[in-house]
Amino acid sequence: xxxxxxxxxxxxxxxxxxxxxxxxxxxxxxxxGSGGSGGSGDGEMYxxxxxxxxxxxxxxAVKKGAEQKAEELGVRITFEGPAAETEIAQQxxxxxxxxxxxxxAIAYAALDPEACVAPLEQAKSKDIPVxxxxxxxxxxxxxxxxxxxxxxxxxxAAEHMAELIGGSGKVAIVGHSQINSTGVERxxxxxxKIESDYPDIEIVDIQYxxxxxxxxxxxxxxxxxxxxxxxxxxxxxxGSAIGIVxxxxxLGLEKGKIKIVGFDSGAxxxxxxxxxxxxxxxxxxxxxxxxxxxxxxxxxxxxxSVDEFYDTGSYWYDSTNLEDDKIAAVLxx
Numbered sequence: 001x002x003x004x005x006x007x008x009x010x011x012x013x014x015x016x017x018x019x020x021x022x023x024x025x026x027x028x029x030x031x032x033g034s035g036g037s038g039g040s041g042d043g044e045m046y047x048x049x050x051x052x053x054x055x056x057x058x059x060x061a062v063k064k065g066a067e068q069k070a071e072e073l074g075v076r077i078t079f080e081g082p083a084a085e086t087e088i089a090q091q092x093x094x095x096x097x098x099x100x101x102x103x104x105a106i107a108y109a110a111l112d113p114e115a116c117v118a119p120l121e122q123a124k125s126k127d128i129p130v131x132x133x134x135x136x137x138x139x140x141x142x143x144x145x146x147x148x149x150x151x152x153x154x155x156x157a158a159e160h161m162a163e164l165i166g167g168s169g170k171v172a173i174v175g176h177s178q179i180n181s182t183g184v185e186r187x188x189x190x191x192x193k194i195e196s197d198y199p200d201i202e203i204v205d206i207q208y209x210x211x212x213x214x215x216x217x218x219x220x221x222x223x224x225x226x227x228x229x230x231x232x233x234x235x236x237x238x239g240s241a242i243g244i245v246x247x248x249x250x251l252g253l254e255k256g257k258i259k260i261v262g263f264d265s266g267a268x269x270x271x272x273x274x275x276x277x278x279x280x281x282x283x284x285x286x287x288x289x290x291x292x293x294x295x296x297x298x299x300x301x302x303x304x305s306v307d308e309f310y311d312t313g314s315y316w317y318d319s320t321n322l323e324d325d326k327i328a329a330v331l332x333x
Contacts, residue, residue: 044076047297048098049107050091051081052134052180056211056238057266058286061332062133065290066107073298081109085177086210088112092119099123105297108142109134111180117141129300133293135181144306146292148284150182153314154189154236157261157282158198160316161190161232164259164279168200169231172223174244176211176237183208186236186263204230209240216243221251224258232259232279238266241281245272265317267333273319280318285330288312 049066051059063079070077078098082090088111096119098106106128110116116137123130124141132145161171173190177183187206194201204227209216216235220243224230235241241262248258255276262269262281272278289312296306317327 045104047077048103049079052109053081053085061286062290065287069291069294104301105129107293110137113138131296144296146310150185151189154186155193158190158193162198165231171232173206174240175208211239213239213243216240217247220244220247234261238264265331285312
């Protein structure tokens, strides 16, 4: 299933092995429920959320939104994810464990859109409705996706990068994933916008740091060394962007010499924008994503219709609009 005409799934042909290792996450131990029609033994609806991770403030904000909506609806949720967004096997173990508990519904954010197909087929066989948040799984099990339109967000980042560097020059990208849809689409949205609208801008390289700020910093240093006339670097998530910021600081570069465009929010990026190291970033509405996916899971568990795609929006922020009410509402530290 495709979730909205602008949301494309990566057609991955490599099958991922379901190798289960010990998991690390934030979920609570719960009592076994009774599938899509029953929930826990006391009649309370239970929704299991399995996230991509816990290490970035983005996921903590998603969790906050999910908890707020769960309280409003009077349902019980658990929210867990692996320690890092590279730990696909651990995430799959969490998903399998959630299915075994027979929740009323499952909300899932896929690290690998192929590896999750088999376990979610198991959920379907048990009549457990599945909805997605942030990034979907391939196949036809999921009923809905609550997420940012990542290609639109990537294009927005490209527009601001082009403006910042005067419409010409060399830029590079530090991405966080070549597998999950957010990494692919944030990259592609940026690249396609540059190629279509800004012929005098050259993207000299695209490297991937797995969203890890240490790896991303090393990559950024290498990119800067290889391209002394580099005008800008785009980081496709929180960890990528902070890695770039750390790299230019460690190299002792003048603030603003290289225009840094980030993605997501968090105290480190906000502070880097305030002190002039980072030009600006794209923020999502993670609290809105968390709230919307719980609402969709609740509706699906009750047999109500849900939309295929809920676009929760993307927004540019920089030093000029940090205090604007609309922007402040979607920033998180």
